Amino acid sequence: MSENSLRDFNTISTTERKSESSTKACLTKPSVDIAGEKIEEWQNKKNGSSLISPPVNGNQTVTISSGIETGNGIAEVEYIESENLNDLEDIDTCLKNLLAGLDSKDWIVVCDALNNVRRLSLFHKEAMLDMLSDVITLVGKSLKNPRSALCKTAIMTSADIFSAYNDLIIDSLDPLLVQLLLKASQDKRFVCEAAEKALVAMTTSISPMSLLPKLQPNLKHRNPRIRAKASTFFSRSVPRLGAEGIKTYGIDKLIQIAASQLSDQLPESREAARILLIELQNVYEKVYDPMPATTVSEHPEIGSWESFCQSKLSPLSAQAVLRVTSIAREGLVS
Numbered sequence: 001m002s003e004n005s006l007r008d009f010n011t012i013s014t015t016e017r018k019s020e021s022s023t024k025a026c027l028t029k030p031s032v033d034i035a036g037e038k039i040e041e042w043q044n045k046k047n048g049s050s051l052i053s054p055p056v057n058g059n060q061t062v063t064i065s066s067g068i069e070t071g072n073g074i075a076e077v078e079y080i081e082s083e084n085l086n087d088l089e090d091i092d093t094c095l096k097n098l099l100a101g102l103d104s105k106d107w108i109v110v111c112d113a114l115n116n117v118r119r120l121s122l123f124h125k126e127a128m129l130d131m132l133s134d135v136i137t138l139v140g141k142s143l144k145n146p147r148s149a150l151c152k153t154a155i156m157t158s159a160d161i162f163s164a165y166n167d168l169i170i171d172s173l174d175p176l177l178v179q180l181l182l183k184a185s186q187d188k189r190f191v192c193e194a195a196e197k198a199l200v201a202m203t204t205s206i207s208p209m210s211l212l213p214k215l216q217p218n219l220k221h222r223n224p225r226i227r228a229k230a231s232t233f234f235s236r237s238v239p240r241l242g243a244e245g246i247k248t249y250g251i252d253k254l255i256q257i258a259a260s261q262l263s264d265q266l267p268e269s270r271e272a273a274r275i276l277l278i279e280l281q282n283v284y285e286k287v288y289d290p291m292p293a294t295t296v297s298e299h300p301e302i303g304s305w306e307s308f309c310q311s312k313l314s315p316l317s318a319q320a321v322l323r324v325t326s327i328a329r330e331g332l333v334s
Contacts (some may be wrong), residue, residue: 077149085264087123107150114157123162133172140175152194159198162205166260208237224266227302231261231272243283252312259317274324281325
């Protein structure tokens with residue numbers, strides 16, 4: 001092979017290697033033509049699901065932003081914690097445009113409207129009362145949106161609505177409740193954590209006597225993850241009734257609900273049922289403590305916890321409940 005031929009061969013090989021390297025580098029970047037969620041997923045992987053500001057004076061700032069690429073560049077979505085929200089400058093204009101903003105096809109406009117709902121809930125809740133039902137319906141629509149940034153903003157809005165309006169929203173709760181139970185069981189951690197926080201706000205803001213009937217149908221939901229989350233928050237709400245509230249709600253009804261959850265396929269449901277049964281046993285023995293044999297009871301039909309379970313449940317369910325509560329009791333004794 002001549003010297004010139006060898007030089008030409010080396011030149012071609014170097015050019016091909018550079019071209020191959022350039023091609024591989026291009027493959028690591030997504031195309032701007034990729035639509036919606038694909039871009040968002042790539043941004044989340046590159047930057048993390050959210051960017052948290054560094055600590056200031058030892059305290060972590062709570063304004064969180066997520067950079068999401070759109071056809072026109074990067075859109076910044078701020079996840080502002082409730083205590084950092086500022087009041088509105090023009091309440092009347094905000095109220096006038098609120099429903100249209102929540103129903104917009106531009107998801108960034110919807111996010112802005114959702115944050116305005118949060119501000120109204122915190123600073124001017126009476127002003128939004130007349131349209132609250134329509135607002136909740138549209139917030140529920142945003143909860144179903146597959147775009148994570150919009151969904152999380154709607155979740156945070158739900159939490160602020162719960163904290164502001166308490167039992168006033170009970171008749172409009174259903175569109176939010178099922179979606180929050182679903183989001184709390186999803187794989188995207190930052191969405192899941194926000195939904196859990198909203199559900200905690202719900203259980204602490206709405207009276208258990210009003211909330212439990214809303215949660216109860218979801219204990220039999222066909223989606224096992226929704227059942228599991230419903231069981232968890234149902235069991236957390238029952239102790240807030242107190243002993244007298246449990247009597248009023250019906251301890252026999254509650255023990256039947258808990259017993260049915262003991263056989264659920266997910267361990268989260270079974271654990272929630274176990275916690276609830278132990279709470280019911282403690283309340284039962286405190287309120288219906290059997291009298292000494294020498295004393296005539298005013299309620300002769302009420303006996304021990306074991307007798308109560310056997311009278312209210314099927315033999316198999318009673319056996320399962322007594323096994324759970326006796327193990328818990330043995331653990332306390334030991």
